[in-house]
Amino acid sequence: MAKARQKTEAKASKNKLTEAQIAVHWKEEKYFYPSKKFKAQANLTDPSFVKKFSEKNFPKCFDLYAQLLDWDKSWKKTLDASNPPFWKWFVGGKLNACYNCVDRHLAQHKNKAALIFVPEPEHESAAVITYQELYKRVNETAAMLRDFAGLKTGDRVTIHMPMIPELPITMLACARLGVIHSVVFGGFSGEACGLRAADSGSRVLIYADGYHRNGKWVDHKPSADIAVETARKEGQDIDKVLFWKRYPGHYRSESPMIVNRDFFVEDILKDYRGQTVEPVSQDAEAPLFLMYTSGTTGKPKGCQHRTGGYLAYAAGTSKYYQDIHPEDVYWCMADIGWITGHSYIVYGPLALGATSVLYEGVPQFPDAARPWRIAERLDVNIFHTSPTAIRMLRKAGGDEPKKYNYHFKHMTTVGEPIEPEVWRWYYEVVGKGEAVIVDTWWQTETGGFLCTTKPALDPMKPGSAGPPALGIYPVIWDENGQEVKPGTGKAGNICIRNPWPGIMQTIWGSSERFVNQYYKKYCKNPKSKDWRDWPYYAADGAVLPADGYYRILGRVDDVINVAGHRLGTKEVESACLSVPDIAEAAVVPVVDEIKGRVPEVYISLKPGVSPSKAVKDKVVSTIETIIGKIARPKQIHIVPDMPKTRSGKIMRRVLAAISNHMDTGDITTLANPDIVAQIRELVQGRVTGPLQDGPEDIKLFGEEK
Numbered sequence: 001m002a003k004a005r006q007k008t009e010a011k012a013s014k015n016k017l018t019e020a021q022i023a024v025h026w027k028e029e030k031y032f033y034p035s036k037k038f039k040a041q042a043n044l045t046d047p048s049f050v051k052k053f054s055e056k057n058f059p060k061c062f063d064l065y066a067q068l069l070d071w072d073k074s075w076k077k078t079l080d081a082s083n084p085p086f087w088k089w090f091v092g093g094k095l096n097a098c099y100n101c102v103d104r105h106l107a108q109h110k111n112k113a114a115l116i117f118v119p120e121p122e123h124e125s126a127a128v129i130t131y132q133e134l135y136k137r138v139n140e141t142a143a144m145l146r147d148f149a150g151l152k153t154g155d156r157v158t159i160h161m162p163m164i165p166e167l168p169i170t171m172l173a174c175a176r177l178g179v180i181h182s183v184v185f186g187g188f189s190g191e192a193c194g195l196r197a198a199d200s201g202s203r204v205l206i207y208a209d210g211y212h213r214n215g216k217w218v219d220h221k222p223s224a225d226i227a228v229e230t231a232r233k234e235g236q237d238i239d240k241v242l243f244w245k246r247y248p249g250h251y252r253s254e255s256p257m258i259v260n261r262d263f264f265v266e267d268i269l270k271d272y273r274g275q276t277v278e279p280v281s282q283d284a285e286a287p288l289f290l291m292y293t294s295g296t297t298g299k300p301k302g303c304q305h306r307t308g309g310y311l312a313y314a315a316g317t318s319k320y321y322q323d324i325h326p327e328d329v330y331w332c333m334a335d336i337g338w339i340t341g342h343s344y345i346v347y348g349p350l351a352l353g354a355t356s357v358l359y360e361g362v363p364q365f366p367d368a369a370r371p372w373r374i375a376e377r378l379d380v381n382i383f384h385t386s387p388t389a390i391r392m393l394r395k396a397g398g399d400e401p402k403k404y405n406y407h408f409k410h411m412t413t414v415g416e417p418i419e420p421e422v423w424r425w426y427y428e429v430v431g432k433g434e435a436v437i438v439d440t441w442w443q444t445e446t447g448g449f450l451c452t453t454k455p456a457l458d459p460m461k462p463g464s465a466g467p468p469a470l471g472i473y474p475v476i477w478d479e480n481g482q483e484v485k486p487g488t489g490k491a492g493n494i495c496i497r498n499p500w501p502g503i504m505q506t507i508w509g510s511s512e513r514f515v516n517q518y519y520k521k522y523c524k525n526p527k528s529k530d531w532r533d534w535p536y537y538a539a540d541g542a543v544l545p546a547d548g549y550y551r552i553l554g555r556v557d558d559v560i561n562v563a564g565h566r567l568g569t570k571e572v573e574s575a576c577l578s579v580p581d582i583a584e585a586a587v588v589p590v591v592d593e594i595k596g597r598v599p600e601v602y603i604s605l606k607p608g609v610s611p612s613k614a615v616k617d618k619v620v621s622t623i624e625t626i627i628g629k630i631a632r633p634k635q636i637h638i639v640p641d642m643p644k645t646r647s648g649k650i651m652r653r654v655l656a657a658i659s660n661h662m663d664t665g666d667i668t669t670l671a672n673p674d675i676v677a678q679i680r681e682l683v684q685g686r687v688t689g690p691l692q693d694g695p696e697d698i699k700l701f702g703e704e705k
């Protein structure tokens with residue numbers, strides 16, 4: 001036995017050397033084509049424009065994105081790559097991000113809706129904020145931040161707010177002053193906010209008293225008290241906490257205000273009515289914001305994004321990939337507290353002078369038809385959401401879209417690989433077969449899209465992000481730095497060979513971590529001053545068929561190594577989802593003495609379907625048929641719901657811990673922490689033995705990076 005184990009271990013460690021040689025089993029999907037109607041109106045229809053982004057025109061090609069903005073002073077050099085990997089974009093250029101998103105639209109569009117706010121309670125009407133009103137409110141807020149809060153260019157401020165218009169107003173006011181904002185997702189805890197505030201060195205916090213979420217009023221004020229205390233413990237004093245009220249004139253929290261620390265914005269703003277603040281002309285390289293994201297290990301890192309390059313990239317990709325035109329009503333259902341919301345609710349669309357919809361609540365409140373009612377009411381024609389939301393809406397109301405009279409011309413999916421099964425529902429039912437879909441692969445670090453189809457020019461392929469975005473040159477390497485050639489059916493680590501304007505500048509306060517995490521792995525020569533030697537390591541597994549459509553398999557730590565063969569968890573999950581009874585599926589690795597790791601499957605069923613052995617058998621046989629016996633799950637657990645983050649991602653880490661009799665770690669940040677005990681009992685029975693200290697890869701499995 002011991003010998004067999006040694007042999008397996010030796011084999012596993014040998015296989016580690018060829019880690020990127022992952023066997024993938026995903027059948028090729030047929031293409032879908034954009035309609036003539038869509039093409040006739042699209043922003044990007046000219047193949048000669050695409051040619052301008054060919055590698056020989058790098059980096060100058062990105063001037064085309066920068067030219068979408070108004071600059072106070074033009075840049076002298078597109079890219080300064082003399083100190084890799086600390087790139088400088090649009091060197092010598094000066095601009096202000098707020099001016100670009102607000103002021104410059106006034107001449108032509110001051111009465112146009114910049115933001116349409118849709119409250120979660122359905123009886124409350126949508127509120128329109130025109131560019132004129134946005135201009136006024138942003139200026140008054142900027143005056144308050146400068147003169148009352150004492151914030152100046154280069155200071156950091158932490159914003160912990162829900163999806164209400166005052167969030168983008170505050171962000172833009174910061175941008176006007178050159179104050180670096182760090183927005184923490186509203187659903188994160190006060191502690192999470194406090195840690196981030198401390199890391200960024202913020203001495204001002206901006207909050208809202210509360211908000212509606214999933215039919216409940218969330219009292220947000222107590223979170224601020226915890227954040228202040230947490231930051232203090234970390235050595236960061238918070239001088240002032242400014243509170244917007246969700247309902248002006250009515251404080252809706254039970255929690256008392258702290259004298260001389262807590263202030264209501266509406267009281268202070270009275271003193272700044274009508275004031276204007278000159279937008280601070282910023283160096284293109286001045287940081288615009290920080291966005292914290294979790295790492296595989298250690299504390300969250302503050303991705304620092306620059307003003308010029310980021311805004312140019314957000315605007316360019318919004319124009320050509322989101323296909324935003326002035327008359328469109330664009331709705332991205334993400335939260336502004338994530339990078340998607342920064343780039344594709346606020347900065348990208350507003351830089352283009354578009355109308356951006358802001359929805360306070362969850363998609364399924366009060367029922368799974370809510371998004372379609374909003375779309376019908378506002379005549380939304382561009383829709384942007386995540387596979388998680390799509391799966392959820394499909395599960396809870398698969399036929400609902402048909403009942404509503406809306407018409408999307410364009411839809412986006414982002415954030416996770418989307419199962420072809422789910423993609424087709426999105427296309428056929430949500431998009432009514434009329435809308436083009438872009439599956440956009442990118443990351444917090446990258447500022448904007450890295451892979452996506454060009455909506456009018458490229459056919460769509462379910463489950464594939466598609467070709468690289470304009471000016472992006474990816475490559476897939478194995479663990480040894482050998483290129484995994486297209487069409488081999490092998491997967492590896494996707495990297496981007498060149499810098500681009502949207503890439504983060506560094507990790508706030510930790511340049512070393514920045515270099516180590518993203519550039520060390522495939523750096524050809526650490527002394528080199530040539531950008532070609534410094535590819536960006538995305539930590540995602542990907543496979544590239546002969547047609548050049550990248551399919552992202554997920555984080556490299558989301559891959560299960562079964563007897564030396566690697567299986568994308570998404571692949572197994574996709575197989576499960578092709579069983580009609582299955583609503584959601586999650587696959588986790590379980591330690592197996594012989595095979596190293598084997599997959600274990602968690603599924604939830606569509607409404608009306610009862611758990612049965614027949615369903616389990618069907619799942620097993622489907623996995624075997626679609627993928628092979630190698631992926632045969634050790635067990636199938638039918639669960640009432642999956643443990644999910646507040647942003648809706650399934651927490652595979654928690655399931656992996658349960659499957660492996662390990663401690664689940666901190667589950668307090670889950671949207672539904674109670675489900676964890678239920679699942680543990682279901683999987684392990686009532687009599688639970690002592691929890692084990694499992695291997696590192698399982699501990700880290702599914703961890704948000």
Ligand code: PRX
Nearest residue numbers: 414415416417440441442443444552554555
């Ligand atoms: O694994 C990839 C996955 O989400 C990760 C980035 O997450 P985050 O920084 O939170 O940004 C999410 C919004 C851009 C990536 O490393 N991911 C993102 N988009 C896709 C995706 N996986 C597959 N397909 C996508 N379209």
